[in-house]
Amino acid sequence: MQPPDLTISEAILWVLAGILLSLILPVCISALKKATGTESLEETKPGFGQRIAAVWTKYGGNRYLIVLGASIVVALVLVFLLGQNFKSPKEAVLFGFAWEGLLNKLPKGGK
Numbered sequence: 001m002q003p004p005d006l007t008i009s010e011a012i013l014w015v016l017a018g019i020l021l022s023l024i025l026p027v028c029i030s031a032l033k034k035a036t037g038t039e040s041l042e043e044t045k046p047g048f049g050q051r052i053a054a055v056w057t058k059y060g061g062n063r064y065l066i067v068l069g070a071s072i073v074v075a076l077v078l079v080f081l082l083g084q085n086f087k088s089p090k091e092a093v094l095f096g097f098a099w100e101g102l103l104n105k106l107p108k109g110g111k
Contacts, residue, residue: 010086016071
């Protein structure tokens, strides 16, 4: 007996998770490569809120809110327009991840 398809809302959330995973992994890898130490954080001992604000400013948090909004729209379009039926969250995440990976491979402005 096959499991039932994911509901539309579940499919949208899992495709969105795949898209965001595709966007976040390279950022995390880049951040790990650039990590040199936290001596300035240890000297001043800023509070949790101050650290969050500093990271938000340093990495352009507003830009990521825009990316999140665009990713939600893409997930909605992919699920509704393409009418994809997913049997498991894993399928939906892989679909979103693959879709974002495809977009990153396409030429940008003839470059």
